[in-house]
Amino acid sequence: MGVTFKVYNDFLIVNLKGELDHHMARMVSEKLDEYLMRQSFKKILFNFKQVNFMDSSGVGMLIGRYKALQKIGGKVGAINVGKQVARIFEISGLFNIIPCFNDEIEASEKM
Amino acid sequence: MEVLNEMTIDFWSKSQNEAFARVVVAAFASQLNPTLDELADIKTAVSEAVTNCIIHGYENETGIIRIKSILRENEIEIWVQDWGKGIEDIEKARQPLWTSKPELDRSGMGFTIMENFMDRVEVESSPGKGTIVKMYKTIKNKK
Ligand SMILES: Nc1ncnc2c1ncn2[C@@H]1O[C@H](COP(=O)(O)OP(=O)(O)OP(=O)(O)O)[C@@H](O)[C@H]1O
Numbered sequence: 296m297g298v299t300f301k302v303y304n305d306f307l308i309v310n311l312k313g314e315l316d317h318h319m320a321r322m323v324s325e326k327l328d329e330y331l332m333r334q335s336f337k338k339i340l341f342n343f344k345q346v347n348f349m350d351s352s353g354v355g356m357l358i359g360r361y362k363a364l365q366k367i368g369g370k371v372g373a374i375n376v377g378k379q380v381a382r383i384f385e386i387s388g389l390f391n392i393i394p395c396f397n398d399e400i401e402a403s404e405k406m
Numbered sequence: 407m408e409v410l411n412e413m414t415i416d417f418w419s420k421s422q423n424e425a426f427a428r429v430v431v432a433a434f435a436s437q438l439n440p441t442l443d444e445l446a447d448i449k450t451a452v453s454e455a456v457t458n459c460i461i462h463g464y465e466n467e468t469g470i471i472r473i474k475s476i477l478r479e480n481e482i483e484i485w486v487q488d489w490g491k492g493i494e495d496i497e498k499a500r501q502p503l504w505t506s507k508p509e510l511d512r513s514g515m516g517f518t519i520m521e522n523f524m525d526r527v528e529v530e531s532s533p534g535k536g537t538i539v540k541m542y543k544t545i546k547n548k549k
């Protein structure tokens with residue numbers, strides 16, 4: 296379980312690794328807050344490549360980020376979303392507010 | 407329907423145990439030979455119920471969470487129980503997007519996800535006494 300950050304153009308890519316439940320979501324939120332304190336970004340991209348499980352705690356975390364960025368005119372996106380995670384995106388309506396792309400290249404073109 | 411197997415586990419309401427609970431129930435459910443999708447559904451529903459015990463039932467204090475599961479011919483039954491705060495209005499709690507803790511980045515989708523991933527979800531609760539969520543799923547993959 297872990298999170299690493301990568302800057303790509305004007306994007307902050309948040310590479311998630313593990314099962315995005317309440318336990319992990321809390322850790323990710325803390326680390327992300329720490330990172331954003333040092334440098335702010337208007338575009339955040341969550342990379343789900345190494346996430347094969349997410350529950351409503353992940354949904355809450357993503358909506359929280361979406362709202363925070365909306366306030367400053369920013370955007371949140373997701374890449375490499377797998378099957379189980381996609382079902383959660385669908386049921387919770389996340390697909391309507393958080394655009395999903397194949398990779399950061401497509402995201403940087405369209406977001 | 408004949409009961410094939412049954413198990414009960416008690417564990418502390420620590421967030422590390424969310425993953426533990428998912429894995430235990432999935433391993434038990436494997437005896438019914440479910441598909442990977444069915445297993446993913448079960449793990450997701452268990453995760454929601456256990457997380458609710460930790461965040462809402464015990465509000466991050468230490469308490470005991472009990473999971474009981476029963477296997478039948480082609481069905482799994484899972485109970486997730488806490489002895490915490492309880493729910494005042496169950497009908498309202500089950501509605502999509504309703505949460506009593508919006509300040510904590512909760513989306514109010516837990517029950518909706520359980521209902522989507524399982525065939526049937528029953529909730530019994532009384533304020534000050536605790537909550538039991540009972541979930542049922544048919545396992546179709548019988549060769
Ligand atoms: N075990 C429980 N003990 C006490 N209250 C509970 C319990 N489970 C659920 N609730 C109540 O029901 C509400 C709805 O639960 P639900 O899981 O649908 O949403 P949530 O937990 O608030 O948000 P999310 O699951 O999306 O993170 C909760 O906000 C809480 O008030």
Ligand SMILES: [Mg+2]
Nearest residue numbers: 351454458516
């Ligand atoms: Mg919940």
